[in-house]
Amino acid sequence: MPRTQRQIVLRRRPEGLVVPDDTELVSVPVPEPADGEALVRITYVGVDAAARTWLDDQPGYLPPVQIGEVVRAAGIGVVEESRCDAYAVGDVVTMLAGFSEYTIVRDDLFCTPVDPEYVADHQAVLSLYGPTGATAYFGMHGVGKPQAGQTVVVSAAAGATGSVAGQIAKIAGARVVGIAGGPEKCRAVVEDFGFDACIDYRAAQGGQGLDAALKEHCPAGVDVYFDNVGGEILDAVLGRLAHNARVVLCGVISSYLTGEHPGPSNYVNLLAKTATMQGFNALNEWEHFDEAFAALRRWDLEGKLVHRETVYDGLESCVDALNGIFTGTNTGKMMVKISEP
Amino acid sequence: MPRTQRQIVLRRRPEGLVVPDDTELVSVPVPEPADGEALVRITYVGVDAAARTWLDDQPGYLPPVQIGEVVRAAGIGVVEESRCDAYAVGDVVTMLAGFSEYTIVRDDLFCTPVDPEYVADHQAVLSLYGPTGATAYFGMHGVGKPQAGQTVVVSAAAGATGSVAGQIAKIAGARVVGIAGGPEKCRAVVEDFGFDACIDYRAAQGGQGLDAALKEHCPAGVDVYFDNVGGEILDAVLGRLAHNARVVLCGVISSYLTGEHPGPSNYVNLLAKTATMQGFNALNEWEHFDEAFAALRRWDLEGKLVHRETVYDGLESCVDALNGIFTGTNTGKMMVKISEP
Secondary structure, three states, X not given: OOXXXXXXXXXXXXXXXXXXXXXXXXXXXXXXXXXXXXXEEEEEEEEOHHHHHOOOOOOOOOOOOOOOOEOEEEEEEEEEEEOOOXXXXXXXXXXXXXXXXXXXXXXXXXXXXXXXXXXXXXXXXXXXXXXXXXXXXXXXXXXXXXXXXXXXXXXXXXXXXXXXXXXXXXXXOOEEEEEEOOHHHHHHHHHHOOOOEEEEHHHHOOHHHHHHHHHHHOOOOEEEEEEOOOHHHHXXXXXXXXXXXXXXXXXXXXXXXXXXXXXXXXXXXXXXXXXXXXXXOHHHHHHHHHHHHHHHHHHHHOXXXXXXXXXXXXXXXXXXXXXXXXXOOOOEEEXXXXXXX | OOOEEEEEEEOOOOOOOOOHHHEEEEEEEOOOOOOOEEEEEEEEEEEOHHHHHOOOOOOOOOOOOOOOOEOEEEEEEEEXXXXXXXOOXXXXXXXXXXXXXXXXXXXXXXXXXXXXXXXXXXXXXXXXXXHHHHHHHHHHHHHHOOOOOOEEEEEOXXXXXXXXXXXXXXXXXXEEEEEXXXXXXXXXXXXXXXXXXXXXXXXXXXXXXXXXXXXXXOOOOEEEEEEOOOHHHHHHHHOOEEEEEEEEEOOOHHHOOOOOOXXXXXXXXXXXXXXXXXXXXXXXXXXXXXXXXXXXHHHHHOOOOOOOEEEEEOHHHHHHHHHHHHHOOOOEEEEEEOOOO
């Protein structure tokens, strides 16, 4: 009699937040690995805005999740059976998995064994030593390139990527101003993550309030802006750029639910300030992930880099966690614990 | 009895096109050069969109022209009197002058003697061997960096900067598609300037028509876009970017008259395509102008670079020439002949 596992499959493409009829929690047999495959018991899945975009019927850097398929998410887990030379039973691996208790992996780009040095803390692997940490590293260090004394602004500063990106800028000697929603997140950005200041965009209540707050906190202009949100926050920061500024486009969370992308009219400031706005995707830097993780590990061990996690419990809370990314329930990396490491 | 000259002074800040009451043609004494100065008889003034922006009360890289001052424009002329070691009588110089028959120059950044090799053709100096040519060179060669076989799009392709920028991309081995207004300009872009194709944005009649034309002419996407116009053309090209594309922001002629800059909603494609949008100003490359002119001169002599001029005659036509930049009367560099070289 085959073992069964639970997983969450897509039943209907959501519009906005994911509502109950959009997904279904099902029980299915735990799959048997074929030749060249291994079976992984998932311990944690990471949840981010990208996971929501994969539910739309839009081609992106990964194909859309199809109706009936497991909702896709990055995860970490332990190899339970292996018919693949790349993985031994007991290995800890990160992989592109889904809202599921088990998954099948192969020896390919989407599955990476975790160095034993990091194994003890599965949460930290999802926070720092995976695509999230790599995104913060390559976006800030590789594209933003802040110099000592420069002013750096990071939006979604309490989030998984923003909190790490801002700390990387601090390590480079920059003055770092976060933007986040609500007093508790702003407190965490300054007190926990060590930013120099944090603007509460909810309190600012839109364009003019944001402009005033940016003027107060960035009197000499913004040299580097790490943008996770788009929308009016991007427009406001574009209006405050310093000469030769660099805008790093990392995400557009303000519009993932609507599909509408209001264009930032202050883009013309790129011309006036001879500034650059650059989109990037850490996955294009796959071959250099080791460099990123080595730097992050060094700063982590030196106590220069704080990571925090918001952990939901159990497979059945996955959809709530995904919606929470958009309603703002997380500080640091959002993840769901599926089983004991 | 002092000699008199004519010049055009600003009487009122224009809204939109320059109308008769905005400026006045006046007669004033020809100035006497003081110690360290020289008097230049202007032969041609160049007219471009920047000259119109200087009439607005907006700080930019140069201060606004004040009411009562001569309307500012780049020019070329011959030194008639000199009390400055840098210039001898008979020298040909380019300078930041104005709509005027004479001007005073000093030994500073804003006045450059013209190498005798180029002297014969004052028009070519304004087309190629001044800020216009340098803008095309640094924008395309230095920022756009087209590779052989890539697809390059240039807007305002029949204009002074666009026509040269596109030819520089052709020299680099790229496939070059222009965007211009009307059949005669499109003919010139292809037949005179040697672009591979030209899209008539007037015939395209806006967003969807532009999208279709771009899809037809750039089936593999746009690797480099040299943007002189902003507005819906920028938005349409952003929607057609290839991976790792580079958008060079050179001007925003679509909105200089209105001051409104509609934001391009397709900026999010910079993220999806890991592309870059960069503003630049050739004046920041002042120290490297020699490099630009040497390259332009080599291509000019080799017959690889065509320059054309639209020449209005006489100081009294300067305002018409300035308005013509926005109504689209010029092919190649717009200039006004003030006196015989």
